[in-house]
Amino acid sequence: MNDAKWIDIGPVDQLLTLGARTLPVQGGEEIAIFRTSNGSVHALINKCPHKQGPLSQGIVHDTSVTCPLHNWRISLLTGEALGEDKGCVPVIPVKIDGGRIYIDRAATLAGVM
Amino acid sequence: MNAPVSIDAKSNGSGGYLREHLVVIGNGMAGCRTVEEILSRDADRYTITIFGAEPRVNYDRIMLSPVLAGEKSFEEIIINDQSWYDDNDIELVSGDKVIAIKREAKEIVSESGRVTSYDRLLIATGSDPFIIPVPGHDLPGVITFRDLDDVDKMLSAAGKGGHAVVIGGGLLGLEAAHGLHLQGMNVTVLHLMPTLMERQLDEAAGFLLKSELEQRGQTILTGADTAEILGDGHVTGVKLKDGTEIAADLVVMAVGIRPAVALAKNADLEVERGIVVDDHMVTSDPAIMAVGECVQHRGAVYGLVAPLWEMCRALADQATENPSGYAGSVTSTKLKVSGINVFSAGDFSGGEDCEDIVMRDASRGIYKRVVVKENKLIGAVLYGDTADGSWYFDLLKTQEDISDIREALIFGQAFASGDALGDPDSAVAALSDNAEICGCNGVSKGQVVACINAGAGDLDAVRASCKASASCGSCTGLVESLLAITLGDEYGGARAETPMCKCTSFTHEDVRRNVVEKQLKSIPEVMQELHWTTPDGCSSCRPALNYYLLCAWPSEHEEDPQSRFVNERMHANIQKDGTYSVVPRMWGGVTTPNELRAIADAADKYEARLVKVTGGQRLDLFGIKKEDLPAIWADLNAAGMVSGHAYGKSLRTVKTCVGSEWCRFGTQDSTGLGIKTERMTWGSWMPHKFKIAVSGCPRNCAEATIKDFGIICVDSGYELMVGGNGGIKLRGTDFLCKVETEEEALEYCAAFIQLYREEARYLDRTAPWIERVGLEYVKSRIVEDDDGRLKLAQRFLHAQSILQKDPWEERAAGKDAHLHKHIAEIRPFAVVEAG
Ligand code: SRM
Ligand SMILES: Cc1cc2nc3c(=O)[nH]c(=O)nc-3n(C[C@H](O)[C@H](O)[C@H](O)COP(=O)(O)OP(=O)(O)OC[C@H]3O[C@@H](n4cnc5c(N)ncnc54)[C@H](O)[C@@H]3O)c2cc1C
Ligand code: SF4
Ligand code: FES
Numbered sequence: 026m027n028d029a030k031w032i033d034i035g036p037v038d039q040l041l042t043l044g045a046r047t048l049p050v051q052g053g054e055e056i057a058i059f060r061t062s063n064g065s066v067h068a069l070i071n072k073c074p075h076k077q078g079p080l081s082q083g084i085v086h087d088t089s090v091t092c093p094l095h096n097w098r099i100s101l102l103t104g105e106a107l108g109e110d111k112g113c114v115p116v117i118p119v120k121i122d123g124g125r126i127y128i129d130r131a132a133t134l135a136g137v138m
Numbered sequence: 139m140n141a142p143v144s145i146d147a148k149s150n151g152s153g154g155y156l157r158e159h160l161v162v163i164g165n166g167m168a169g170c171r172t173v174e175e176i177l178s179r180d181a182d183r184y185t186i187t188i189f190g191a192e193p194r195v196n197y198d199r200i201m202l203s204p205v206l207a208g209e210k211s212f213e214e215i216i217i218n219d220q221s222w223y224d225d226n227d228i229e230l231v232s233g234d235k236v237i238a239i240k241r242e243a244k245e246i247v248s249e250s251g252r253v254t255s256y257d258r259l260l261i262a263t264g265s266d267p268f269i270i271p272v273p274g275h276d277l278p279g280v281i282t283f284r285d286l287d288d289v290d291k292m293l294s295a296a297g298k299g300g301h302a303v304v305i306g307g308g309l310l311g312l313e314a315a316h317g318l319h320l321q322g323m324n325v326t327v328l329h330l331m332p333t334l335m336e337r338q339l340d341e342a343a344g345f346l347l348k349s350e351l352e353q354r355g356q357t358i359l360t361g362a363d364t365a366e367i368l369g370d371g372h373v374t375g376v377k378l379k380d381g382t383e384i385a386a387d388l389v390v391m392a393v394g395i396r397p398a399v400a401l402a403k404n405a406d407l408e409v410e411r412g413i414v415v416d417d418h419m420v421t422s423d424p425a426i427m428a429v430g431e432c433v434q435h436r437g438a439v440y441g442l443v444a445p446l447w448e449m450c451r452a453l454a455d456q457a458t459e460n461p462s463g464y465a466g467s468v469t470s471t472k473l474k475v476s477g478i479n480v481f482s483a484g485d486f487s488g489g490e491d492c493e494d495i496v497m498r499d500a501s502r503g504i505y506k507r508v509v510v511k512e513n514k515l516i517g518a519v520l521y522g523d524t525a526d527g528s529w530y531f532d533l534l535k536t537q538e539d540i541s542d543i544r545e546a547l548i549f550g551q552a553f554a555s556g557d558a559l560g561d562p563d564s565a566v567a568a569l570s571d572n573a574e575i576c577g578c579n580g581v582s583k584g585q586v587v588a589c590i591n592a593g594a595g596d597l598d599a600v601r602a603s604c605k606a607s608a609s610c611g612s613c614t615g616l617v618e619s620l621l622a623i624t625l626g627d628e629y630g631g632a633r634a635e636t637p638m639c640k641c642t643s644f645t646h647e648d649v650r651r652n653v654v655e656k657q658l659k660s661i662p663e664v665m666q667e668l669h670w671t672t673p674d675g676c677s678s679c680r681p682a683l684n685y686y687l688l689c690a691w692p693s694e695h696e697e698d699p700q701s702r703f704v705n706e707r708m709h710a711n712i713q714k715d716g717t718y719s720v721v722p723r724m725w726g727g728v729t730t731p732n733e734l735r736a737i738a739d740a741a742d743k744y745e746a747r748l749v750k751v752t753g754g755q756r757l758d759l760f761g762i763k764k765e766d767l768p769a770i771w772a773d774l775n776a777a778g779m780v781s782g783h784a785y786g787k788s789l790r791t792v793k794t795c796v797g798s799e800w801c802r803f804g805t806q807d808s809t810g811l812g813i814k815t816e817r818m819t820w821g822s823w824m825p826h827k828f829k830i831a832v833s834g835c836p837r838n839c840a841e842a843t844i845k846d847f848g849i850i851c852v853d854s855g856y857e858l859m860v861g862g863n864g865g866i867k868l869r870g871t872d873f874l875c876k877v878e879t880e881e882e883a884l885e886y887c888a889a890f891i892q893l894y895r896e897e898a899r900y901l902d903r904t905a906p907w908i909e910r911v912g913l914e915y916v917k918s919r920i921v922e923d924d925d926g927r928l929k930l931a932q933r934f935l936h937a938q939s940i941l942q943k944d945p946w947e948e949r950a951a952g953k954d955a956h957l958h959k960h961i962a963e964i965r966p967f968a969v970v971e972a973g
Contacts, residue, residue, distance in 0.1 A: 091677035
């Protein structure tokens, strides 16, 4: 069910609980898709606001991910750095429907053509 | 024609009657409740006909679970019996399914061929159980759980005993499993997700639920993906995608429901996931209303009864010309399995603007979590004690400001509305003298206060004198409150020992001790037993817990990859640009032309951007992409090389010098001993990285005196050195002892490593650990206690016999392939799935 707004990127069970995987967009940024212990799914550009660490490789806990390079904690909900650190990474809207993950088409393709 | 018109006529046509004809499709919970609501408002308004596909009167569907469990009979769950229909002049057409709606003619057609016209039509068709379309799904013996016929089928199957497989570990599946288990069947629940009831429960509560059901004798398989239902003529088993086969005489599919929308769709009403209705439950055709699980209202569809009641009221108001409107519902869930109390409501996905308040009481099997956002309760999960469920649900629906009762919120309504508000100390002060403080040692508040008054001025003194808080430690906070209340200003404050992280009040040592004493074997279990205050820990405690469990239970440990730092998860070192470096092991720093050729070939093939000799005597290939890791490992494996663990909290390298084989000063075969040591210790996980070196003489070319374990060969044997560090804070080794043979050197090395593995805090190198426990302590365990040393060494070798494996080999063979693959790839206007 790809439509004008959403792109289907496959079943939810491809993501482990507290895990993350990547979605490269040709000619654009890599997107990191995360899954929390409550089963919700979130997507961020896969670049830490600190020094571009690949957030998809961090440890996910609650609704944040700890960057693998220097342990900044980034909110999966807002993309913002938490605690003392300052910075923000773009959030891409995602939703789950019928066990599949849909990602916002416009936000995903922004800056690509 | 002049024929008189009877007011009570059951009409087959609409024209000319005084009352409008209301036809209801669906004799279920929502349909009949709507009729009740309409009758109570205006009993004379409509002539009513209800069609029901089921051949029976209206009953309480949610009570099918107790019927299956043998706790209720069908008669007891009837809501409206035949006399209700008769008394209210309702015509019930049961056992006759409606098959078409003809909107232009305002008629419906039923399976028996009957055509009935309507003025107003109400669709209340509920849901259809979803059946996963795997091969064999239509075999006899595969059933769903939706109506009384299903229950009858299950009961007659259960009468023959045997095995039941329930597919789906949600509310419905677990209730089916419980019933079948009580009916004497052997029950296995297959659930696709990692935790049961994942839509209603968080991981912690899902874990408790699973443990409880397993204790009762059910088999629960999570992460179980059904591939096929087996059988020839009748079901005989279920096969999972991973190849596992489970015997089954009965398979219950309880994987979800779909709103029953076929009728509406064929009649061209607006249908999305459900039949689309407005706030008055009217569909896209003003003469047709819909209610219950078949509808979609403001984008939401519901699968519980509470919202239906609200919908029915709004519908009845509208149908009797007094529209009120329905605004959607907040729902809560309870599981109807006797003896297990589970409650959940609202949103518990959390977030940084939310605060989680968690309380765990391991001895009573209780887990409570409430989520607060901007001083309002937005979600709650309760396990074990659900008495306050309705209170929380109320706070959630009314969105009351809870700032005044925040501190006491988690303790429930009775506590929060008492006097002991706000300050935890005053709550403790309010406890009676008989109140139990320490459950493990049965110590009351009065006894703790008496012991403080008798001179125990801090936590350790209290622990030593009356034993309160000396066991599991979960009452530490209470004891500290009592110290503060009793001593006032004299109390020096909470003890200096810092807890593991902000998720717990336990220290590393407390946690390690409890893991062993209480036989805790998984991360959720530790979190529950030790009262973690967060639902799933943090990036600092999870890797530590994973290590402590691995160390305590080498043969039973199940890895939790999500609790490993990236390098240990990927078995390579992440670089600043997100690529990885790959370091094959080079035993004792010795290599061969063949190995070098394989490394050179791999460097070419995978376009390593740098090949560097490391400070640990081996070669490092930089700039390898995560997608290429399994392939480069396969190539290096093929040339006989294994992972160098240059990334792990584990054994790194064993540096050696050339030794007696070549060097004119060499006293022993330092290279050979180094290789033996590395063969014995490689692949071992530790609290932090661990480095070894063997030098052939006191000139010490292998720098053994700044290693975690160093061996310096001398003419008369081997000097063993421990606790060195060449990193951030330089520390030369301490001399442990001297031994005469290689065998002894290896045994002491194994024993020392095991002591460090069992007792150090996660992320402590040996240097700070020895500074803390003292060299004398280490000597007393390794040098002075021959028997103890032997046992330590044996435990190390036992762990190695299980854990010493090459992670590259497993990965190259396809294990955890998802870690190396993208979830999908996007090219503008096209999607290519990578799986
Ligand atoms: C590759 C290497 C440098 C080199 O090119 O020679 C290296 C590279 C790194 N070292 Fe090292 N260390 C390397 C030998 C050393 C040595 C020398 C040695 O082992 O003889 C030391 C001092 C000796 C010691 O550890 O006592 C050393 C002390 C450190 C420290 C400080 C440890 C400490 O306890 O103070 C860190 C930081 C840490 O581990 O937290 C560190 C951390 C690192 C990390 C893992 C930093 C990081 O977290 O990303 C570097 C990884 C780079 C990579 O991706 O591979 N590295 N590092 C050496 C790999 C040796 C090997 O073959 O495995
Ligand atoms: C075993 C079980 C346990 C449950 N436990 C709970 C619980 O604890 N708490 C909770 O809140 N909810 C629970 N539920 C869910 C609850 O029962 C439903 O939300 C509720 O029954 C929905 O009401 P409804 O009227 O929309 O659908 P239903 O009650 O299913 O009624 C629909 C009726 O329409 C009939 N029908 C369908 N199509 C046609 C047609 N074309 N012609 C004629 N008739 C038709 C069906 O046969 C059915 O009788 C449970 C459900 C089950 C099955
Ligand atoms: S010394 Fe510093 S920069 Fe060099 S490899 Fe070690 S950690 Fe990296
Ligand atoms: S790049 Fe993420 S913390 Fe530094």
